[in-house]
Amino acid sequence: MGWFEWLLQLAVVLLLAVALPLVVRLERALAAVRRDRAALEGSAGNLTEATRLAEAASIRLRAAAEGGGRQLSERLAAVEPLRDDLRYLVERAEGLADRLEALVRAARPLAQDPPEPAPPAEAGRSQAERALLRALRAGR
Template sequence: MTGFEYTLQCAVLVLLVVAIPFTIRLERGLSGLRRDRGAMDGSARGLGEAATAAEATLRRMRITTDEGLRQISERCLAGEKLRDDLRYLIERADSLADRLDGLVRQVRPIVAEPVVPIRAEAAAPPEAPARSQAERDLIRALKLAR
């Protein structure tokens, strides 16, 4: 072998010696990646399970929301019926109050007339028309109000 070949082989040998720590370091990094790959696969499986659980939860939430909306709409319909009934009753009460007010105004002039005392020697009083209890109560209330 010539000097040139020896020099060339020594250079290759030096380069190989220098490359050995780099290869050891690279091999350690690759073995770490292989170890972490198992953990990564496990976490990917865990992520898939979490996604499946989240989808199931969303389905249950949608069902619950639909049920709640159905119940709310039923109660709104019942409330609207009650509102209409109350409106009708209020209108009837207003008309009855107006009629009662008219009757009270008719009775006031009769009650407001001065009472003439009856003499003891006068004959029996003329027969009063039969009145209902409500009329008697109304007249008594009007007398007390004066």
């Protein structure tokens, strides 16, 4: 073997010595990837299950929202005539209130005149009571 062969073998030994720690580090990284692969596959199964559950919940939520919308529209349809009736009653009540207010304003000046005094015995009695008393007195 010549000196050239010795140099080549020395270079190969040096390259192997440098590559050996790299190979050890690479082997450890590959072992970690293999361990994580099992966890990743389990997580993928969990993710698939979670996706399926979310889709089912979404379908139930959509059905509930549609049912609520139908109920709301049915109730609104049932309440619509009542709303119209109430609007009509409010309009009539406003008219009556205006008329009543006008009558009260017109009656205020009349209320300021002093009322005629009632006879003392019949002061707190209604017209029917007074008529009854007259009839009883006439019958004696």
